[in-house]
Amino acid sequence: MIAVISLTALGVALGLGLGLAARFLRVEQDDGLASEIEAMLPGSQCGQCGFPGCGPAAAALASGNAPVTLCPPGGSALVRQLADKLGVEAVTSGMKESVPMLAVVEEELCIGCTKCFRVCPTDAIVGAPKQIHNVLREACTGCGKCVDVCPTMAVNMTPMPVTLQSWIWHKPAVAA
Numbered sequence: 035m036i037a038v039i040s041l042t043a044l045g046v047a048l049g050l051g052l053g054l055a056a057r058f059l060r061v062e063q064d065d066g067l068a069s070e071i072e073a074m075l076p077g078s079q080c081g082q083c084g085f086p087g088c089g090p091a092a093a094a095l096a097s098g099n100a101p102v103t104l105c106p107p108g109g110s111a112l113v114r115q116l117a118d119k120l121g122v123e124a125v126t127s128g129m130k131e132s133v134p135m136l137a138v139v140e141e142e143l144c145i146g147c148t149k150c151f152r153v154c155p156t157d158a159i160v161g162a163p164k165q166i167h168n169v170l171r172e173a174c175t176g177c178g179k180c181v182d183v184c185p186t187m188a189v190n191m192t193p194m195p196v197t198l199q200s201w202i203w204h205k206p207a208v209a210a
Contacts, residue, residue, distance in 0.1 A: 068096040074115055075105060080155050080177035082106045095120065107175060134194040135176035137169045143188035150180035150189050 072092035083104040085091040094100035095116065102116040102124055110126040117124030137158070139150070144166045151159035151167060158174040161167030171194075180189045 068093045071095050071116065071119065074112065074119065076107045076112075076175075078107060078156060078175040078177075080107060080175040081179070082177050107177075135178070135191045136171060136174050136194045137176070137178070137180050137189055138192050139167050139169055140188045140190065141166050143186045145186055145188070147185060149183045149185065153179045153183050155179065 068089075069092070072088055075088040075092060077088050079087040081087070083091045083100075083106070085094060085100075085104075091100065091104060095102065095104070098120075102120060102122060103113050103126070105112055105116075110124075113124050113126050137150075139159070144161075146161060146164040146166060148161065148163050148167075151157070151161060155177060156173045156175055158170045159167050159180060160170060176191065176194070178191055181191055
């Protein structure tokens with residue numbers, strides 16, 4: 035009976051302590067502009083912008099510490115949306131339009147060193163040590179980090195193949 039009472043008292047005391055800590059030690063966040071910008075970003079957390087994810091990139095954009103051209107996967111369409119949202123001018127002349135890319139592992143060159151899937155931010159590369167690796171097409175964001183660390187050049191970036199699910203009818207150019 036003593037054990038039940040002591041464990042109950044301990045649970046109540048720790049619960050009260052956690053409740054007080056949550057109330058007095060909470061961090062206030064401004065979820066206004068930064069959360070709206072984060073919703074506009076692709077959300078792939080690839081790190082191509084130089085930030086560890088889309089959340090910190092959105093916070094930097096909201097505070098004015100980053101250019102609107104920071105997100106390569108978003109392309110010029112995202113740059114225009116961000117510029118409209120933030121009320122700044124979008125300079126897309128230096129941006130190159132690219133098609134979605136996908137990492138592909140050449141099996142005959144792969145030695146199974148596991149360096150590629152250690153740096154993949156979306157866990158799109160599967161494999162085991164001293165085994166051939168493969169890329170999950172649905173999870174790959176095309177960031178290219180795996181290409182940079184591959185010692186045998188077995189990982190290459192290729193344009194994403196056009197399938198019925200990924201085909202997009204391109205809008206015609208507007209006549210001026």
